[in-house]
Amino acid sequence: MNAPRSTTRNTTRYRIDNVSHTFPGTDVQALTDVSIDIEPGSFISLIGPSGCGKSTLLNALAGLLEPSHGQILINGASVDGPPDGVGIMFQKATLLPWRTTIENILLPIEIRDGAKAARQHTAEAEAIISTVGLSGFENAYPGELSGGMAQRAAICRMLITEPDVLLLDEPFGALDELTRERMDLELQSIAISRNATVVLVTHSIPEAVFLSDTVYAMSARPGRISEVITIDLPRPRDMESLNHPDFGKFVGRVRTALNEGHGVNDD
Amino acid sequence: MTDTGLVTLKTSKTSSNPVVRTLMSISRWFNGLPQVIAVSTVILTVLLGWELIVRLSGIPSIILPSPSMVGAQLLIVFAQLAPGEFLAQELWITIQEILIGFGIACVVGLVVGLWIGQTQFGKKAVMPLFVALEATPKIAFAPVFIAWFGFGITSKYLLAAFMSVFPVIIGVSAGLQATSVDELKLFKSMRAKPWDIFWKLKMRRALPFIFAGLKIAIVAALTGAVAAEFIGGGIGFGEQIRLAANRLALDRVFALIFILSLLGIFLFSTVAWIQNKVTFWDNPNMRSSNKRKMKSLSVGR
Numbered sequence: 001m002n003a004p005r006s007t008t009r010n011t012t013r014y015r016i017d018n019v020s021h022t023f024p025g026t027d028v029q030a031l032t033d034v035s036i037d038i039e040p041g042s043f044i045s046l047i048g049p050s051g052c053g054k055s056t057l058l059n060a061l062a063g064l065l066e067p068s069h070g071q072i073l074i075n076g077a078s079v080d081g082p083p084d085g086v087g088i089m090f091q092k093a094t095l096l097p098w099r100t101t102i103e104n105i106l107l108p109i110e111i112r113d114g115a116k117a118a119r120q121h122t123a124e125a126e127a128i129i130s131t132v133g134l135s136g137f138e139n140a141y142p143g144e145l146s147g148g149m150a151q152r153a154a155i156c157r158m159l160i161t162e163p164d165v166l167l168l169d170e171p172f173g174a175l176d177e178l179t180r181e182r183m184d185l186e187l188q189s190i191a192i193s194r195n196a197t198v199v200l201v202t203h204s205i206p207e208a209v210f211l212s213d214t215v216y217a218m219s220a221r222p223g224r225i226s227e228v229i230t231i232d233l234p235r236p237r238d239m240e241s242l243n244h245p246d247f248g249k250f251v252g253r254v255r256t257a258l259n260e261g262h263g264v265n266d267d
Numbered sequence: 268m269t270d271t272g273l274v275t276l277k278t279s280k281t282s283s284n285p286v287v288r289t290l291m292s293i294s295r296w297f298n299g300l301p302q303v304i305a306v307s308t309v310i311l312t313v314l315l316g317w318e319l320i321v322r323l324s325g326i327p328s329i330i331l332p333s334p335s336m337v338g339a340q341l342l343i344v345f346a347q348l349a350p351g352e353f354l355a356q357e358l359w360i361t362i363q364e365i366l367i368g369f370g371i372a373c374v375v376g377l378v379v380g381l382w383i384g385q386t387q388f389g390k391k392a393v394m395p396l397f398v399a400l401e402a403t404p405k406i407a408f409a410p411v412f413i414a415w416f417g418f419g420i421t422s423k424y425l426l427a428a429f430m431s432v433f434p435v436i437i438g439v440s441a442g443l444q445a446t447s448v449d450e451l452k453l454f455k456s457m458r459a460k461p462w463d464i465f466w467k468l469k470m471r472r473a474l475p476f477i478f479a480g481l482k483i484a485i486v487a488a489l490t491g492a493v494a495a496e497f498i499g500g501g502i503g504f505g506e507q508i509r510l511a512a513n514r515l516a517l518d519r520v521f522a523l524i525f526i527l528s529l530l531g532i533f534l535f536s537t538v539a540w541i542q543n544k545v546t547f548w549d550n551p552n553m554r555s556s557n558k559r560k561m562k563s564l565s566v567g568r
Contacts, residue, residue, distance in 0.1 A: 064455055090453070
């Protein structure tokens with residue numbers, strides 16, 4: 001790792017072993033022979049056109065979908081359901097509108113250990129809330145939050161169980177460009193400070209390059225990894241990194257990989 | 268507001284005719300009226316037109332009573348509605364029929380709605396039956412209920428329950444489908460137990476749909492109770508309307524109907540009020556007013 005990491009040990013080692021998936025009742029190959037060994041504490045991105053299976057792969061990592069062939073391994077053990085120590089986030093914040101922000105953030109604790117345990121984690125929740133700049137909105141309802149604030153709350157909910165692995169399905173895809181850039185910076189600092197492994201599904205090439213140690217370019221029909229691009233820009237990266245000559249070079253390489261994998265006549 | 272602005276902007280450009288322009292400015296003046304005044308204007312105009320038609324045409328009051336005659340009857344009816352008076356007792360009977368019927372509809376509707384919404388069998392086998400029943404005019408079953416359950420209060424509240432159970436069933440079963448895929452994924456990723464998914468997610472998501480059903484149901488229960496009273500039994504407010512109509516006292520009929528519609532509005536508003544308290548998060552007005560509050564708060568920070 002070239003990034004300065006915290007001293008927290010992250011021992012969760014994810015391995016995607018020869019995974020293929022066909023949705024029941026169809027013969028569409030959503031994924032074909034995907035193998036990735038994810039280094040603990042590394043940041044990887046899955047990028048590709050619609051139908052390349054990147055979200056299917058993320059669902060498999062989250063234990064929400066059992067691949068028809070191959071397996072997902074955590075520290076050598078096969079995943080057969082949502083694993084411990086994994087946080088998940090979607091394009092929509094998916095906050096429950098009848099709960100206040102802090103009640104939403106404490107939901108994973110409440111589901112796991114009950115309402116009493118959730119109340120006892122209030123201080124932790126408030127601490128996380130302040131790191132993403134949401135202090136003062138603990139008791140606001142999701143309907144009162146802007147899109148960016150709602151995604152910040154979703155980040156807090158993901159972090160409250162202190163997961164080693166963060167699975168992000170286009171988390172900032174619905175936000176405006178400026179908010180998105182700011183959220184990317186925050187995501188990077190969260191990943192670094194917690195030494196978390198991050199798997200990011202995204203449509204944005206600059207976002208993938210900016211955040212990742214490794215970008216997996218995928219192509220559709222059948223869904224597969226077409227190219228692996230290692231991004232060795234120094235960390236922590238900031239807005240200046242966007243002007244780094246290598247940044248443009250990496251963006252170009254990912255774009256070329258996607259175009260080749262995509263085929264000229266494809267949509 | 269912006270909409271009207273745009274429309275007038277567009278039309279004022281195209282109209283060079285002075286008559287059209289005058290009409291436009293009159294319509295703009297009406298559009299600008301506060302809602303209370305606008306509603307009162309329409310009601311007063313209708314009543315005044317009605318009064319004039321009755322007086323000028325000489326239609327007998329047994330066919331169409333004038334609003335002033337109905338108003339006079341209303342005073343009598345109000346006096347008879349005083350606590351302990353006979354009309355108050357009849358109204359109380361009808362209210363009991365409505366509330367018992369509505370209560371039965373809530374319980375049965377919840378159970379059947381859960382069955383349809385939560386099981387494949389219910390969805391496949393029971394739902395089509397209820398859709399078919401929903402399309403039949405349920406009021407036609409009124410004589411059946413009298414025949415089965417007699418002339419007492421039972422047949423009345425059972426018909427009220429029968430009339431109002433369908434919207435509850437449909438509200439519950441449709442509401443249980445309102446949960447999004449991401450919400451289910453979120454709960455599953457937290458390894459939520461089926462009961463938690465049901466109680467902390469699906470039922471909450473169903474609430475706005477359930478209340479939409481309950482608001483239709485409470486009015487349907489009123490219709491069912493009064494209809495059953497019409498058909499037979501000699502009790503309740505419906506019977507009073509039937510008696511007045513039999514002796515062609517249409518002014519009294521109108522006055523009694525007015526009381527019934529007040530009851531309907533009251534019952535409906537009560538359910539709507541509870542809905543606003545329970546599903547406050549689903550109320551767009553409350554949300555935006557809070558949003559404004561939040562905005563000033565965040566500026567202050």
